[in-house]
Amino acid sequence: MESKKNKIHFLGAAGTVTGSKYLLDTGDKKIMIDCGLFQGLKELRLLNWEYPPIDVSAIDVVLLTHGHLDHTGYLPRLVKLGFNGPIYGTYPTMDIAKIILNDSAKIQEQEAERANKEGYSKHSPAEPLYDLKNVEKTIPHFKGVPPAQWIPLFEGIKVRFTYNGHIIGATYIELDVDGKRFVFSGDIGRINDLLLYPPIKPERADVLFIESTYGGRFHQEELEAIPLIEKLVNDTLSKGGSLFIPSFSVERAQLMMLIxxxxxxxxxxxxxxxxxxxxxxxxxxxxxxxxxxxxKLEEKECDEMCSYFNVVSSYSETMELSADNKPKIVIAGSGMLTGGRMLNYLETQAQNPNNTLLFVGYQAEGTRGRKLLEGGKELKVYGKWVPFNMQVAEIEGLSAHADHTELLDWLSLINKKPERIFIVHGEKEEAEGLQKGIKETYNWDCDIPELYSIKEV
Known part of the structure; x- marks a missing residue:
């Protein structure tokens, strides 16, 4: 009897870093792995508004590797378009997804409201991609599962979520479909991380999907980055300036607080x-x-750290702090300056050359963060162009993503050459860097799929 052909639809994070979405069609079942929002380049962001090239109502289940917006941020839109199945992830992933989706909806509502009030949107009226009510309708689909256990999904199909570092709750996903093992790496964490344990490596993969955010690059160790941060803080404060760190709110913000x-x-x-x-x-x-x-964070240290930091929740306090020119250290969202409260600080503080903007995470193509890193001298905040004179620094050793060496190491326990390897979640140069490294190290051939391509697996 001829074996069934499975098809994989690359609906996001193919040829780009954001918008992770893969649909595995087994013929009987349609399983979506991750459901992220496109960020960065305008042509990518516009894709969030288009109906995806699949029948959304036919999707049976969504599986989440972790809670970041580029892996979960499209979920309310998916539900709005007719998805009605369960959404599985580890318990911390589901908790983080709730926090992130509510935050994302709130920011979108506020930005639409401000754009309508100040008249700087091309759309009349400006509308959010989804709102808090859409998030409210999405949460009941969430099903938390334990890590490291095989969970039956359908007849002949089971799934396992395995610890992968990166952020709390993050896993890679193993899907067993009639005996064939599909492995979706999600985002792979660092081997030596101050906060998290090393990723657990997979031992078998017939079809492998591996991220390549830093596929061609080499990080310094986190501990090596700390003296650089110390110098940056002291240099900035000695000039009477403030240090601003745009940060992803999950793991990255907590790591910076700890440092x-x-x-x-x-x-x-x-x-x-x-x-x-x-x-x-x-x-x-x-x-x-x-x-x-x-x-790894000890409860006592977490308590002490939190008691020293001013953890701001009210928007009025943000506005007050952003207008204050006294030296301080500010950690605020979002990590790539695509939105969030850091924009309020930059609106008032970007012109001060004594201030420093420190990037500690990946800056996707087309984001404000990438533009400033590449030497941009102005940034658009809430429809207005603001001159940018701050010092800019980047410390890559603090990335939550594995680098070239760590990605190759993550593959080291796979006991048999996979039938197919797809390199995803990376810009062209990074994906090609990893492709070359895998060929040189393991003599395995890899494909770099294009967005919206469909492959038989």
Whole structure:
């Protein structure tokens, strides 16, 4: 009897970093792995508004590798378009997804409201992609599952979620379909991470999907980055400036808080106000307390650190702090400056050359963060162009993504050459860097699929 052919639809994070979405069609079942939002380039963001090239109502289930917006942010839109099945992920992933989706909807509502009030949108009226009511309708589909256990999904199909570092709750997904093993890497974490344990490596993959965010690059170790941060803080504060860190609210913000707190405790930086301005980050801090098995942070240190930081939740306090020119350290969303409260600070502080903007995470093509890193001298904030004179610094050693060497190492326990390998979640240069490395190290051939392509597997 001829074996059934499975088809995979590359609906996102193919040829680009954002919008992770893969649909596995087994003939009987349609399984979506991740359901992320496109970010960055305008032509990518516009895709969020288009009906995807599949029948949304025919999707049976969604499986989530982790809670980041580029892996979960399209879920309310999917439900709005007719998806009515369960959404599975680890318990922390589902908690993070709730926090992130509510935050995303709130920001979209606020931006649409401001655009309509100030008249800077081309659309009349400006509308959010989805709102808080859409998120409310999405949450009941969430089903938390334990890691490291095979869970039956359908007849002949089972799934397992395995610890992968990166952020709390993050996993890679193994799907067994009639004996064939599909492995979706999600985002792979670092081997030596201050907060998280090393990723657990897969041992079998017949069809492998591997991320390549930093596929062609090499990070320094996190511990090597700390003296650079110490110098940056001291240089900025000695000039009377402030240090601003746009940060992803999950794991990255908490890591930066920990680094600043330890430097302060060791008397390596001056005692200045330290602000964590992210309601979402505050909720994630609370989640850190509840998910002891997922990270290394001691409860006592977490408490001490939180008691020193001013964790801001109200918008009026953000506006007050953003107008204050006294030296301080501010961690605020969003990590790539695509939205969030850091924009309020930049609106008032971007013209001060004594201030420093420090990037500690990936900046996707087309984002404000990437443009400033590449030397941009102005940025658009809420429809207005703001001159940008701040110092800009980037520290890659703090990335939550594995680099070239770590990605190759993650593959080292796979005992038999996979039938197919697809390199995803990376811009062209990074994907090609990883493709070359895998060929040289393992002599395995890899495909780099294009967005919306369909492959038989």
């Amino acid at each position: 600043f707190w330890r430097l302060l405790k060791e008397n390596k930086i001056p005692r200045v106000p330290m602000i964590m301005d992210s309601p979402m980050g505050a909720n994630v801090l609370e989640l850190f307390h509840r998910t002891r098995d997922w990270h």
